[in-house]
Amino acid sequence: MSEFCQGYASPAVDLWLLSTEILDPTTQQTFKACLSSAEQAQLQRLRPAVQGQFLASRGCLRHLLSRYTGQAPAALTFVYGPKGKPALSPHDSKFCVVPQFNLSHSGQRLLVAISTADDVNAIGVDIEALRPVKSLAGLCRRYLTAAEAETVLALPHPQADHRFLRYWTGKEACLKSLGIGIVDSMQALELRLEIPDLTSLPTSVKAVTATRLDHPGQLYQWHPEPGYMGAIAVQISFLEPERLRFWQTTPAALLADA
Structure with missing residues (x-):
């Protein structure tokens, strides 16, 4: 992670995979200190079982975005779309380029995508x-x-479960890139899984939309590590897989390398 240059305006899309199973007290306090008052209130309203997930997600996101903006994690201001998708405030004059970003959490892993490329409209x-x-x-x-559904139900377990999750991750990434509701729009997309098995390298997937949806962008899927499946959709005219850069770290290491 030491190769990363703070404030670097990359022509790529950076994908950060963070292991969140361990959140030591020092890291927790550092993350809490950078939350906004609204985020602090939201944290307190959550059940104790999910407070750690929220704290890790927001803390890591703020500290990662600070690397791209040069601003302190606590100074970042978020705005939210009609369906709750977060974005950095476009009215903040401190940014030369407002980074596009998105995040997802499952199990003990957090995936954050960030880009300052001019041709990336949404992620x-x-x-x-x-x-x-x-x-x-x-x-x-x-x-x-x-x-x-036919392709999923024709498979035995666990292949059927994994194929369903592949459809789910791809559709969710596409719909999040569009900033629209996920659950009610799942059937408005159909994925063509021409390559049946994923690897650790990004695999391009074709997504066909209903007429009421905008184009979902360029979709890639891969295994970030054994036991996990990832997907990214980028609103861009064309995205070469070489423009996807991968970083892997932990919350504590992220803070130590700041």
């Missing part, structure tokens, strides 16, 4: 821990197209 990401999917047939009928 959506999702990460899912590979696991058995309860009520698989019902979820397929509710969230997948008929063709997608």
Whole structure:
């Protein structure tokens, strides 16, 4: 992680994978100190079981974005779209380029995508821990197209569970990049999984949309590490896989390298 240059305006999209299973007291206090008053209030309203996840997500996000903006983590101001997608305030004159970003959390991993590239208009990401999917047939009928559901239900477990999660991560990343509601729009997208098995390298996926949706952007999927599946959708005319840069760290290491 020491190769990263603070304030560097990269032509790439940076994908940060953070292991969040350990959040030591010093890291917790540092993260709490950089939260806004609204975030502090939201943290207190959460159940204790999910407070750590929220603190890790917001703390890591603020400290990562500070690297791209040159601003202190606590000084960053967020605005929210109609469906709750966060963005940095475009009215903040301190930024030469307002970074595009998105984040997702599953299991013990946090995935954050950030870009300052001029041609990147929006980003959506999702990460899912590979696991058995309860009520698989019902979820397929509710969230997948008929063709997608057929491919899932024709497979044995656990391949069927993993194929469902692949459709889910891809659709969620696309819809988050568009800034629209996820659950009610899942069937408005159909993914063409021409390469059946993912690897640690990003695989391009074609997404076909209904006429009421904008184009979901360029979609890639991969295994960030064993046991996890990731997806990123970027609103851009064309995205070469070489423009995706990968970083892996922990919250404590992130603070130590600041």
